[in-house]
Amino acid sequence: MTHFPHSNGMEKQIKIPEATIDRIALYYRILEDLLAQGVQVISSQKFASVCRINPAQVRKDLSFFGEFGVRGVGYNVRDLLMEIKKILVSDREWKLGIVGLGNMGKALVRDENFFRRGYRFVAAFDSDPAKIGQEVVKDLFIRSMAEISLATDQLRIEIGVITTPPLHAQRVADLLMDAGIMAILNFSAIQVRKPDCCLVHNVDFTVNLDNLAYHLKKRS
Amino acid sequence: MTHFPHSNGMEKQIKIPEATIDRIALYYRILEDLLAQGVQVISSQKFASVCRINPAQVRKDLSFFGEFGVRGVGYNVRDLLMEIKKILVSDREWKLGIVGLGNMGKALVRDENFFRRGYRFVAAFDSDPAKIGQEVVKDLFIRSMAEISLATDQLRIEIGVITTPPLHAQRVADLLMDAGIMAILNFSAIQVRKPDCCLVHNVDFTVNLDNLAYHLKKRS
Numbered sequence: 001m002t003h004f005p006h007s008n009g010m011e012k013q014i015k016i017p018e019a020t021i022d023r024i025a026l027y028y029r030i031l032e033d034l035l036a037q038g039v040q041v042i043s044s045q046k047f048a049s050v051c052r053i054n055p056a057q058v059r060k061d062l063s064f065f066g067e068f069g070v071r072g073v074g075y076n077v078r079d080l081l082m083e084i085k086k087i088l089v090s091d092r093e094w095k096l097g098i099v100g101l102g103n104m105g106k107a108l109v110r111d112e113n114f115f116r117r118g119y120r121f122v123a124a125f126d127s128d129p130a131k132i133g134q135e136v137v138k139d140l141f142i143r144s145m146a147e148i149s150l151a152t153d154q155l156r157i158e159i160g161v162i163t164t165p166p167l168h169a170q171r172v173a174d175l176l177m178d179a180g181i182m183a184i185l186n187f188s189a190i191q192v193r194k195p196d197c198c199l200v201h202n203v204d205f206t207v208n209l210d211n212l213a214y215h216l217k218k219r220s
Numbered sequence: 221m222t223h224f225p226h227s228n229g230m231e232k233q234i235k236i237p238e239a240t241i242d243r244i245a246l247y248y249r250i251l252e253d254l255l256a257q258g259v260q261v262i263s264s265q266k267f268a269s270v271c272r273i274n275p276a277q278v279r280k281d282l283s284f285f286g287e288f289g290v291r292g293v294g295y296n297v298r299d300l301l302m303e304i305k306k307i308l309v310s311d312r313e314w315k316l317g318i319v320g321l322g323n324m325g326k327a328l329v330r331d332e333n334f335f336r337r338g339y340r341f342v343a344a345f346d347s348d349p350a351k352i353g354q355e356v357v358k359d360l361f362i363r364s365m366a367e368i369s370l371a372t373d374q375l376r377i378e379i380g381v382i383t384t385p386p387l388h389a390q391r392v393a394d395l396l397m398d399a400g401i402m403a404i405l406n407f408s409a410i411q412v413r414k415p416d417c418c419l420v421h422n423v424d425f426t427v428n429l430d431n432l433a434y435h436l437k438k439r440s
Contacts, residue, residue, distance in 0.1 A: 017277070053237075114426060119426060158436060208405055216403055
């Protein structure tokens with residue numbers, strides 16, 4: 001159940017900024033780490049510092065979802081974790097289909113972090129005939145691109161992951177969206193065109209490098 | 221040269237939020253795409269919409285660096301691109317050292333996007349004796365972990381990239397920081413501990429998936 005203290009129905013929900021949702025996901029992971037380290041209470045200053053986000057921003061992000069923390073004391077780590085879990089984390093598994101089983105694709109399907117977070121690769125597709133039929137990870141066999149539509153339907157794929165070379169990414173995105181997939185995580189280094197109804201997130205590691213380089217440059 | 225209209229020296233620089241720097245890097249990539257598509261002028265509303273960020277946020281982000289755009293007209297794409305380039309992009313190459321040449325590591329060193337953005341992998345390290353000496357990409361031979369310190373010095377590695385299993389990430393981060401590397405991009409799914417002087421960015425794709433899943437859940 002999603003908890004919206006500011007909202008009393010489906011029609012008039014507060015629009016929560018994309019960046020807030022991303023940060024909430026980050027807070028969740030950091031709270032898990034803190035709990036694993038035995039931290040029970042953390043001041044809002046210290047929590048913000050661990051997250052590398054300014055305290056006002058942390059408070060603002062959390063305020064979209066309700067009142068958290070106790071003034072002068074801080075956050076109860078377990079309580080805040082549970083609250084964020086209600087907001088963010090699904091109590092069910094999400095089914096992923098991945099297209100492009102090169103090094104990046106293989107790295108992703110073999111990364112246990114996805115499964116741990118509730119994301120399961122149920123189908124893998126590649127255009128290379130030599131790869132089709134290969135078992136890329138236990139019980140996950142590579143399928144041809146021609147199977148995208150049928151497999152999406154049969155396996156109820158909800159999120160598509162694109163790990164093809166940039167040149168093929170748009171065509172693959174079109175195939176996924178034609179098959180009825182509404183959300184795509186795109187690792188190819190191009191922005192794909194999409195209708196407004198679909199969600200596409202582009203992952204570009206060089207954005208993170210630009211941030212590091214910016215700070216290194218400022219220091220030197 | 222970094223352009224800081226609000227600042228007149230090294231001592232008293234405005235603290236620019238991390239998220240702003242990440243978004244500026246995103247704006248840069250989107251402006252490049254727009255220019256490649258032949259777009260010369262774009263309204264601030266339209267630009268914000270392409271970026272999937274609210275217009276007030278875009279204006280606020282850009283305001284840290286100066287006055288951009290013309291009221292009622294919008295941004296000149298080429299001019300804004302050039303201004304951001306001055307702020308963000310270095311006129312030199314950054315040297316990367318990567319540790320862990322599994323699928324993820326190989327995918328990164330073979331990804332031409334890094335080189336295109338001014339990031340070059342000058343050294344690759346792995347703990348597997350069977351991999352040492354392998355040429356993972358032209359002229360990049362895998363070295364043993366014992367060489368991290370010397371290679372960092374000789375090759376002037378500036379940014380470390382960790383693509384090891386989570387279990388080894390902390391030890392690897394310590395080795396990199398001991399060798400004098402001040403900035404790390406960490407792809408292992410754990411937060412690494414670090415002294416305040418070092419910068420570590422953690423990349424976790426499941427944060428992007430949480431965002432997509434959050435929106436899919438809200439719709440259903």
